[in-house]
Amino acid sequence: MGSLAVPEPGDNPSRVTTRRTVLAGGAALGAAAVVTGVALPAAARTGAGRPGTGDPFTLGVASGEPDQHSAVLWTRLAPDPLAEDGLGGMGDRRVEVHWELALDERFRRVVRRGHERTDADHGYAVHVEVAGLLPGWEYFYRFRVGRHVSPTGRTRTAPLVGVFGAGLTMSFASCSQYEHGYFTAYRHLAADEPDLVLHLGDYIYEYQRGVYVSPDGNVRDHRGPETETLAHYRQRHAQYRTDPDLRAAHAVAPWLVVPDDHEVDNNWAGDIHEKPEIPQPNFLERRANAFRAYYENMPLRRRSKPDGSHIQMYRLVRWGSLANFHMLDTRQHRDDQACDDGWKVCADAADPARTLTGREQEAWLLRNFRTSRARWDVLGQQVFFAQRRNAAGAQSMDAWDGYQGSRERVSRGWVEAGVRNPVVLTGDVHTHWANELKANYDDPDSPCIGTELVTTSITSGGNGRDSDPSTDPNLARNPHIKFFNNQRGYVRTRITRDELRADFRVVDKVTEPAAPVRTRASFVVADRRPGLTPVHSS
Secondary structure, three states: OOOOOOOOOOOOHHHHHOOOOOOOOOOOOOOOOEEOOEEOOHHHOOOOOOOOOOOOOOOOEEEEOOOOOOEEEEEEOOOOOOOOOOOOOOOOOOEEEEEEEEOOOOOOOEEEEEEEEEOHHHOOEEEEEEOOOOOOOEEEEEEEEOOEEOOOEEEEOOOOOOOOOOOEEEEEEOOOOHHHOOOHHHHHHHHOOOOEEEEOOOOOOOOOOOOOOOOOOOOOOOOOOOOOOHHHHHHHHHHHHOOHHHHHHHHHOOEEEOOOOOOOOOOOEOOEOOOOOOOOOOHHHHHHHHHHHHHHOOOOOHHHOOEOOEOOOOEEEEEOOOEEEEEOOOOOOOOOOHHHOOEEOOHHHHOOOOOOOOHHHHHHHHHHHHHOOOOEEEEEOOOOOOOOOOOOOOEEOOOHHHHHHHHHHHHHHHHHOOOOOEEEEEOOOOOEEEEEEEOOOOOOOOOEEEEEEEOOOOOOOOOEEOOOHHHOHHHHHOOOEEEEEEEEEEEEEEEOOOEEEEEEEEEOOOOOOOOOEEEEEEEEEEOOEEEEEEEOOO
């Protein structure tokens, strides 16, 4: 192991938020790259590791789970990523993977290096938990096997508790159905150079080719059958990682991830699979396979390594004193959906005994609220939180509307704890939404007690279409909903001591590569003022 180098007086950890100068040359970095029309920072270029080259780094690199002194570095070896056995063409052997971490993109100032061994039992994945790092600092990392060197990734540590810093640029995304379109939104997310990325579920989809067809037609196909075995979950994750835009998004910043349903089975709940009338006697074995492959393919800490059909996913990540990220698991511990799932008018949804989080996770979250001293408390979670009714008065039994007692206890918990700025981040629904959270949604005069930002999908659902929020019936029926858009994209936020700004980013088409990105709408949440203020472009 190398010792930690002390930065020079001129070094500045906040440079991570500035546009980086393109570096020429360098064996690991290469020259400037422009892919799908977007110029990328050097750390997000993925010219190395292309499928079919014999290179073991076809799936790229990633980092995640940053705290003030450590982060996880990840890669997975797969010279033949679509191999049917899920082992990426590696066969059955043990491999030594060398890694290094530096203060600069050229690796002239290496501060940590070491090696890890991996094998077929680990899916040839590597998880390195690098400790002893400087808080609030930017680092660069890479891996080597024999003569092969991986692409370079960029990561960073969180600031010390007690430090607010200059602010945090955080983007969040969900729902990337490989067949429905090109991952151009991931490429644009990478070009924004965020400090942190949250992925809120449906990173992969489980269906076999042609089962889930976009309204615009599928532009590419899944390999293999519907995922049930470990080999096929591994193969599916690998197929998604062959996409250069996804690899670029992983390489540019550390990620915090939570799975939703499609990483296992659509709309599963606890120990119950989607369609009980269709026998699936080995569902817990399937879930164990899915969790194992998910862990192998994500930059998670060892504490999240699955134990059979259980995986520990809810956790707290602190970003100095600026923000607490409460990453939730809304699948594994929930009761079954009320009234057989779907959109229903369902009295059972209001049963206070029903739980979306499970009792243990709920108690953990409420304790977090009581002890929080952060400026912003952010819930990274999967399903729609605010009340939402359709024209028939029905609600989604898969969302928090189907578990109203859970929602009330969590909302009341942050109010009673005096949480300064509660913000809920959500994926799942394939559309952009901005919601004001209410103590009582049925009372128009009920105070606003928090804010929810919902990201659309990266691709799921096809191109979608733009719409005028002022004429949208969803907003008329649900006045606490302030914005809706049915295009693909992601949400970019800028969090400071004084405000959180959210930019709803959209691409016009996912069925064609290289679509440009634009900001469809922006809102500000001011410190101590829950609710949404539109930002009007000049």
